[in-house]
Amino acid sequence: MALAYDGAIQRLIDAFGRLPGIGPKGAQRIAFHLLSADEQEAADLADAIVEVKAKVRFCDVCGNVCEASPCSICADPRRDHTMICVVEEPKDVMSIERTREYRGLYHVLGGAINPMANVGPNDLNIPQLLGRLNGDDVREVILALDPNIEGEATTTYLSRLLGPLGLKVTRLASGLPMGSDLEYADEITLGRALTGRRDA
Amino acid sequence: MALAYDGAIQRLIDAFGRLPGIGPKGAQRIAFHLLSADEQEAADLADAIVEVKAKVRFCDVCGNVCEASPCSICADPRRDHTMICVVEEPKDVMSIERTREYRGLYHVLGGAINPMANVGPNDLNIPQLLGRLNGDDVREVILALDPNIEGEATTTYLSRLLGPLGLKVTRLASGLPMGSDLEYADEITLGRALTGRRDA
Numbered sequence A, B: 001m002a003l004a005y006d007g008a009i010q011r012l013i014d015a016f017g018r019l020p021g022i023g024p025k026g027a028q029r030i031a032f033h034l035l036s037a038d039e040q041e042a043a044d045l046a047d048a049i050v051e052v053k054a055k056v057r058f059c060d061v062c063g064n065v066c067e068a069s070p071c072s073i074c075a076d077p078r079r080d081h082t083m084i085c086v087v088e089e090p091k092d093v094m095s096i097e098r099t100r101e102y103r104g105l106y107h108v109l110g111g112a113i114n115p116m117a118n119v120g121p122n123d124l125n126i127p128q129l130l131g132r133l134n135g136d137d138v139r140e141v142i143l144a145l146d147p148n149i150e151g152e153a154t155t156t157y158l159s160r161l162l163g164p165l166g167l168k169v170t171r172l173a174s175g176l177p178m179g180s181d182l183e184y185a186d187e188i189t190l191g192r193a194l195t196g197r198r199d200a
Helices: A007-017 A024-036 A039-055 A090-099 A126-135 A149-165 A187-195 B007-017 B024-036 B039-055 B090-099 B126-135 B149-165 B187-195
Strands: A080-087 A104-108 A140-143 A168-171 B080-087 B104-108 B140-143 B168-171
Touching: A007 A024, A007 B039, A024 A039, A024 B039, A024 B090, A039 B007, A039 B024, A039 B039, A080 A090, A080 A126, A090 A104, A090 B024, A104 A126, A126 A149, A140 A149, A149 A168, B007 B024, B024 B039, B080 B090, B080 B126, B090 B104, B104 B126, B126 B149, B140 B149, B149 B168
Parallel strands: A080 A104, A080 A140, A140 A168, B080 B104, B080 B140, B140 B168
Antiparallel strands: none
16 A cells, blocks of 8 residues: 655655644645646745745844844834834734834844743843843833733733833733624623723 | 845745745744754755655656656556546545555546636546556546546546446445534435435
């Protein structure tokens, strides 16, 4: 019985199957897509993988991904260097940039405090954040961590750590997401929306 | 505003986003996974993509994917060379092999007749199938196409084409899938199950 494909195809299916969010059927579908795709599409993908490992690094200032350190945001004189928005991952920077509501700098922690996964404050870019607060003329730090257990724990930790430094420490508002329905809001979200109510 | 990542990461996200079944968020997740994965995992994936394009070809006999033609199934003397199972795609061969119920040969059409997508009988490996039926000592052809409109049309076409050749032409049974519930079966499937009823 031939229960696996000939060498190269099976190796490609296995390699895709190891990526996050791709199951065995998806990996098979992608492998056959690449097999029938033109040479250029397959070569572009292979090159992009090699290139990202060779070129991409982390910004020495903010910890975001970049090709040259400091990154384009840290190096931009038109941005507001008195504000730092603290996020967990590089992709969170992109999410906030898409709102077009923020013109300050960022600091990427590289995760959140998670005792279950053995991630403590010292495993994150927290010393680098303190270093920036000592040297720069920063006036406000916005804590923009994920609204889940690990993010909340990290927010509380940072809020206590930064409190004595005499700068403004804020966090993102919790409440009902736009376009949602009060009836289907979970009780914690609805509770936060009530607590954080403001003048209409 | 930085609404796209620095060069190499964005190129990798774009390249993954072009693959079937991967959306923009999934592509971003995979790109960051590879960025933080060890060098070897990323290199293995890039190598597997290049290798599959370089090594994999189609079997001159059955049209299945292989690294050497004829493929390992066509070249296996222990398999029953009097039966050919006709399928649409190489992945269908693997699905039937996994049942461990079939010991004959295969013929991969490379698709199904689909007038909407301009795929006619001449765009499929049908002439090659006729060639095998002339030369080989084949006694039965099993039509194992997908049970959808295109597959049914192709089954009907092949059944009429092969009928006059004096060999047994069969097709897969239609009916209720195992583990399913009569109440939730669609009417066409249930109708097929009734028409195809057999002695209990």
